[in-house]
Amino acid sequence: xxxxxxxxxxxxxxxxxxxxxxxxxxxxxxxxxxxxxxxxxxxxxxxxxxxxxxxxxxxxxxxxxxxxxxxxxxxxxxxxxxxxxxxxxxxxxxxxxxxxxxxxxxxxxxxxxxxxxxxxxxxxxxxxxxxxxxxxxxxxxxxxxxxxxxxxxxxxxxxxxxxxxxxxxxxxxxxxxxxxxxxxxxxxxxxxxx
Amino acid sequence: xxxxxxxxxxxxxxxxxxxxxxxxxxxxxxxxxxxxxxxxxxxxxxxxxxxxxxxxxxxxxxxxxxxxxxxxxxxxxxxxxxxxxxxxxxxxxxxxxxxxxxxxxxxxxxxxxxxxxxxxxxxxxxxxxxxxxxxxxxxxxxxxxxxxxxxxxxxxxxxxxxxxxxxxxxxxxxxxxxxxxxxxxxxxxxxxxxxxxxxxxxxxxxxxxxxxxxxxxxxxxxxxxxxxxxxxxxxxxxxxxxxxxxxxxxxxxxxxxxxxxxxxxxxxxxxxxxxxxxxxxxxxxxxxxxxxxxxxxxxxxxxxxxxx
Numbered sequence: 001x002x003x004x005x006x007x008x009x010x011x012x013x014x015x016x017x018x019x020x021x022x023x024x025x026x027x028x029x030x031x032x033x034x035x036x037x038x039x040x041x042x043x044x045x046x047x048x049x050x051x052x053x054x055x056x057x058x059x060x061x062x063x064x065x066x067x068x069x070x071x072x073x074x075x076x077x078x079x080x081x082x083x084x085x086x087x088x089x090x091x092x093x094x095x096x097x098x099x100x101x102x103x104x105x106x107x108x109x110x111x112x113x114x115x116x117x118x119x120x121x122x123x124x125x126x127x128x129x130x131x132x133x134x135x136x137x138x139x140x141x142x143x144x145x146x147x148x149x150x151x152x153x154x155x156x157x158x159x160x161x162x163x164x165x166x167x168x169x170x171x172x173x174x175x176x177x178x179x180x181x182x183x184x185x186x187x188x189x190x191x192x193x194x
Numbered sequence: 195x196x197x198x199x200x201x202x203x204x205x206x207x208x209x210x211x212x213x214x215x216x217x218x219x220x221x222x223x224x225x226x227x228x229x230x231x232x233x234x235x236x237x238x239x240x241x242x243x244x245x246x247x248x249x250x251x252x253x254x255x256x257x258x259x260x261x262x263x264x265x266x267x268x269x270x271x272x273x274x275x276x277x278x279x280x281x282x283x284x285x286x287x288x289x290x291x292x293x294x295x296x297x298x299x300x301x302x303x304x305x306x307x308x309x310x311x312x313x314x315x316x317x318x319x320x321x322x323x324x325x326x327x328x329x330x331x332x333x334x335x336x337x338x339x340x341x342x343x344x345x346x347x348x349x350x351x352x353x354x355x356x357x358x359x360x361x362x363x364x365x366x367x368x369x370x371x372x373x374x375x376x377x378x379x380x381x382x383x384x385x386x387x388x389x390x391x392x393x394x395x396x397x398x399x400x401x402x403x404x405x406x407x408x409x410x411x412x413x414x415x416x417x418x419x420x421x422x423x424x425x426x427x428x429x430x431x432x433x434x435x436x437x438x439x440x441x442x443x444x445x446x447x448x449x450x451x452x453x454x455x456x457x458x459x460x461x462x463x464x465x466x467x468x469x470x471x472x473x474x475x476x477x478x479x480x481x482x483x484x485x486x487x488x489x490x491x492x493x494x495x496x497x498x499x500x501x502x
Contacts (some may be wrong), residue, residue: 008466009229009250030467045228048250048286055248055466079226094287106285111333112309114218118209132307133222134287172222193412 001187002165004029004039006065008055010047010080018179019043032060034124041074042186044081046133046169048125052080053096055139062096069099074162074187083136090139099103100163101142108137122149122157125181130156130168138167162186208316213329217354220334222407223287223309224355224418226335227251227441231431231462232454234258234445236276238283244448246494247458251287251310253443259316259363260446260485263495268318271299274306275321281308282294293350294501295321298329301307304333307401310355311335313348315500316362325501342380344400344502345415350402356415356437358499360423365487367424367433369498374421385413424497426484428477435468447501452482 003019005012009027016026027037042065044052056162069075069085077085077100083092085100092106109116115133121146122128124148130151138155148164149157156167164186170178211219230250235241239497241252257265271292281288287309294313294320299320313326315338328335329352338359339345344354358377360370373426384395384406392410396403408416419435422443431442442465459473460477467473490496 009248011225011228014225015227029475031470046227048226048230049444050245050286051230051248051250051462058462059466110277111307112220112223112287112334113282113304114306115223116209117211117215117219131219131222133226171223172225189207 001025001041001183002027002037002039002140003041003043003187004034004037006041006052006056006061006081007044007045007109008059010045011052011169011171012043012045012047015043015045015078017026017040017178018171019183021176022179022183024183025118029061029065030059032064035061035064041076041182044077044084045171046077046079046081047133049083049096050094051081053084053094056084056096066097069097069163072162074164074182075099076164076166076172076182076186078169079133079135079168082167082178083110085163085165100158100160100165101144102142102160102165105132105137109135118151120149120151120156121132122178128170128175128177129173130170131172132168135167140164160188161174214436216332217352219284219327220354221317222335223334225289227287227355227419227420229466230441231458231465232289232441232443233448233458234443235280235449238279240449240454241280241283241288243455244458245284245457247480248462249286249458251293252280252284252287252469253289253312253445255291258449259497260365261363261365261451262316263493270317271296271302274302277303277308279375281306291317292326292373293317294319295324295326296328300326300328300331300333300335303454304331308333313337313353313501315359315497320501324352326450329491336420338498338501340498340502341376341410342384345419346379346401346405346409349417350405351413355418355420357422357443359419360421360425360491362423363488364490364493365425365426365447365485367426367491368432368491370421370423370425371437372435373423373498374439379416379420380416381409381413384410387489403423406484414439424487425461427457427485428460428474429483431461431464432468432474441465448483450485452484457481
């Protein structure tokens with residue numbers, strides 16, 4: 001199984017290392033030609049969504065990746081990645097893939113002094129230590145989304161079909177539970193579908 | 195409590211964090227900036243141009259290093275009002291500089307909730323012996339370093355990100371290259387040492403043994419390391435990335451050039467695709483005039499020699 005990590009800006013290496021620890025092969029997507037490789041799943045890492053979104057478009061990867069996600073490619077998004085997937089943003093006119101029916105607020109917890117760590121329970125995954133770095137917030141999710149986790153009554157993790165969206169950073173911890181969940185419950189499940 | 199910072203009550207609040215956890219979160223913000231370009235800006239308008247061009251963060255300062263160099267005199271922290279104006283203008287992280295050792299300026303920057311403080315040799319040092327005890331702050335710090343010893347001393351004092359010093363405001367890349375190469379070769383040397391040799395190396399480098407041991411075990415700095423000082427072209431940025439920088443700061447290089455927006459966007463793409471010479475060739479076309487620059491042997495003030 002080969003996992004493609006969007007590598008235009010941000011913490012993509014951390015995502016690659018996490019998946020490699022689970023025995024997955026990873027490739028980096030930095031430009032259009034990189035899309036010619038075969039891959040089974042897509043990872044949108046943390047970083048700055050404004051930079052990633054701009055480079056996705058200007059380096060010629062946007063439309064291709066958008067249709068792959070729409071056609072059911074398993075996709076895991078953390079932090080900035082959630083902003084790239086969101087259907088609407090409450091505080092920014094820039095939108096990107098819009099494949100995930102949620103509304104998201106950017107930098108919802110304030111600036112870096114508002115960044116925090118919180119332990120909590122994720123549905124189907126279990127206890128997890130969550131790192132929130134200038135994190136966005138999922139304000140509202142369509143009923144078709146499965147809510148996997150909340151912190152202080154705010155949604156921090158959702159699954160919608162083959163898309164997994166997390167406003168925190170599982171790739172910054174040694175705990176691989178979220179990555180394992182993605183591989184086992186989303187990538188494999190889709191694979192075995194007719 | 196001794197080892198915790200008091201609760202920060204933002205709109206959604208957050209739990210009390212230990213100092214260790216706060217430091218971890220601060221190092222992690224630097225990880226999110228990787229593969230990106232941090233641009234010096236002096237006005238909200240420039241900040242917006244930088245964000246549009248793809249900057250992953252901006253450095254708010256009154257005068258860019260080339261102008262500081264030209265103006266001479268004492269150079270200080272910028273007006274908080276000007277910094278706040280830039281924070282309001284963009285959605286990406288905003289950094290600002292304080293003088294080396296000037297913890298009161300740092301306290302002010304923390305009070306305006308800046309995202310990152312650069313304790314910077316570009317400004318006139320306020321203390322010729324001590325750097326700021328950065329462990330006393332919640333807000334993260336980036337510091338310049340010419341070699342492994344300086345980098346580890348700054349990390350020991352609480353810096354959560356390192357950048358090469360380079361020679362600011364010159365448009366001359368030679369010092370940034372020298373600092374990055376020196377850092378890399380020292381890390382390689384330390385990594386290859388036997389453990390008992392590390393005790394002596396720690397003494398020579400004037401750094402704590404534990405930090406040096408981490409470098410030895412992981413073969414890298416324990417925090418993110420960017421290149422800074424003298425980067426003026428997409429090729430400069432690609433050079434630093436290929437030498438192992440995890441991202442770049444561009445100071446005077448952008449807004450001292452003929453076409454800032456285009457040059458900024460080109461440098462951003464060159465950092466992402468730093469190994470693709472063909473793409474960088476295209477990016478380097480028609481960028482207009484680069485900053486004129488001065489060679490390191492033509493200048494009298496070596497900012498990189500400030501704060502060791």
